[in-house]
Amino acid sequence: MAIGKSKFRIDAPGKVTGETLYPADIDRENFIHAKVVFSNKPHARMKRMDLSAAEAVTGVLGIFTAADVPVNEYGLTMFDQPVMVGVNATGRSKVPSDVSRWEGDQVAVVVAETPEAAQAAAEKIQIEWEDLPLVHDVWDGLKDDVLVHPEAGTNAFKHYVIRKGAMDDGWAAADVIIEGRYEVPHQEHAYLQPEAAISYVDEMGRITIEIGGQWTHEDQEQVAHALDMPAEDIRIIYPAIGGAFGGREDMSLQIVMALASWKLYQKGETRPIRSQWSREESIIGHHKRHRAVVTTRWGATKDGKITAVEADVYLDAGAYNYTSNKVLGNFHLCVAGPYEIPNARIDSYAIYTTTVPGGAFRGFGAPQGAFAAESQMNKLADALGIDPLELRLMNCLHDESIAITQTPMPAGVSIRQVVEDCASASQWHQPLADAEPFQAFQSLAADKSNIRRGRGIACAYKNVGFSFGFPERCEAKIELYGSVEIERAVLYHSAAEVGQGTHTALRQMTAEALAIDYDKIEMVLSDTAFTGDSGSVSASRMTFMAGNAIKGAAERALEAWQNEDRPAVGQIRFTPRSTDMIDDVTGKGDANISYGYVAEVVELSVDIETGHIHIERVVCADDVGHAINPNLVVGQIEGAIVQAYGYAVTENLRVVDGRILNPRLSTYLIPGIKDIPLQVDSVLVEVPDPQGPWGARGMAEMPFIPLAPAIAAALHDATDVWFDKIPLTPENVIRTLRDNEKTS
Amino acid sequence: MKVSMTVNGKGVERDVEPRMLLVHFLREELDMTGTKIGCDTSQCGACTVHLDGKALKSCTMLAVQADGADITTIEGLANGDLHVMQESFWENHGLQCGYCTPGMIMSTTALVQDNPNMSEGEIRHQLEGNLCRCTGYHNIVKAVQQASEKMGGGD
Ligand code: FES
């Protein structure tokens, strides 16, 4: 068996020696350098652009703007964004090109002999702007006084509904009704490797980009669309990638670098171009996890049965859609939690504003939804005097349940099991022992009288795969070499290794599917010139989809081997059963093929004088179906929990008047080693997913999702106060505690 | 300005801009890209190297300030075989994307050399200057603990 074992990562040797090349490390002769220029205008119309002074800077080789982009638009699911904002565009885009809708809109790419010359020229570009009124937030957006995209007719450009059962009956049957309003913030990905890329025209004449992304073929398609070229003329290669978490799903340098290489090549300039962003450029220049507001009401009988859920979701999409319409869909389903809800009314809106776009980030709408849903459950439990664990067991979905989308749940529903396993691993039924008081400040002695201790629980589910009718696909090709015995096998696959360990898992699954030795597997990876479309590394889908694709390709390759083909080749494009977009009027639809399930218990202490939170222990039970590589799975859990801790407690992106005020790691605080929970206990639950390869389920997002509401629940246990807004920075904790003293 | 130093045991001499950072000197002048850049504000530690045996964030120093110094980078840590710390990061899954890893390994090797008997709490305290966005740090602590045992700690 090659799966089920904690094989060491195949990419580790290069990473521990520094040999591995990330995009900024690739050494080619004779680089020239590109600088991307941001608009620096949250909302303004460009009247005039003058490049003459910039072009006169010594060493400048070319400056490219909107006027040079054949089809000046892009977007993963809607073409609502210009590649560059500018004047004299070709007019072949659906979105007007002359308006900057956030400060990170790109206006030019400057190519020069040195980075310094490119920078100097960038500063000499002269632009005349007419400022337009800002749309600060969702409330501003909903007024529709100022339209971010007049062509859309409204800022609230996407609206999903759920109409299930009869709300009057639901409220009439309720003995207790809990109302809540929840606010969740932006989150910056802060992958440690800032964006960087090289571009050139390869020996076959293909415009080639080497960059960190999440889906080679989507990058290829977006570049091809904007450059109005056939996809096969564009080549995307992923070298090593320094983290992604959803943040590399959209375009950063791909299109503009391709454009620059293509334009310069036509002028006889064949040297490769290199560009890299500073941390500040990275934070200003790419999307964030969406901030959002939820208002919601839940009703339940006195013995704990949920009777009705009502929710309104307001998602700040920022200036462009990116993947907001898809994120909103997940949010929409997760805001009702993994529970049987007989009556529901949910309205969810994605709203354009003139702020940084929201987009994909580990959890993809589920963490926001779960914060509201799980907080509501914990409040209901409190009001009913029922243990929050028991309340979940009374209401959770099971294999025969009808989902919130009014369709049967896909088989393999394991929410009950993860909740039970989490409870037993965390000794939920034992009283919580006193902890040592922690020191909020190293120079001040800990004052035990200010420390309160608490414990909280939350659980969650999230779809695996693209969902909502978006076409799934994953290609794999396997070649078998040898004569009598298979001596070696080569897998061709595009899965992006962003750190999650997918290449190690692919190799394990290939060995397993071929029933040959793990060491005989070679791989050709992530280069559109050789590898087929795998879909993205997102939605916790790659192990699930690639495993199925590898099984199919292996089967065919082995058949060819039996037929004496040498090399024997097997190739497939795996597609799971299709999904539906949910109905506009009722919200009915078979939106998802598979879900992941997770539960977490948090034990913490809080200093009620300083507002500091100290997490002693997190227990996470995650149903992974079948752990292909258990240690890699545990690594995903531990990493997700620390990222979620940042989301819930330390990370505080400040956006004022359409501008990010803290685009640095010195002011935007991701968790350091001293912030992390002292102990993380990972419980790998393995309820097979009937459609998953060897029963495996998607898992990498799940452990992120319930942490914030579990922390809020533990804080309530400690202080008797509900915290409905994150991040729980010391100021916010103190403020909430003080406000509560005043009102109570 | 002329600057000369020893990098991974070899003498190097270059004429550089006075404001060039040591990290850029290593990456751009010497093409040694094992040392990474993760921030603009000396927060992340991805650029950590050894200067005369001590861990240093190479983005906090000018190349000319390192004149005459003895520098070791991640490329120079292994002596043929992997260094115990490198092996330990590998075996304990102390890395995911790997971008923080060279800096983590340079910080921790200097640390363990100075103080081979660190408790878990001390390791956490000492690694405050190195950020990792992927692993959640637990496996990094494990890797350091195991390596420090092998490097002669605990006796
Ligand atoms: S590059 Fe981040 S500390 Fe030096």
Ligand code: FES
């Ligand atoms: S492994 Fe990615 S930042 Fe540490």
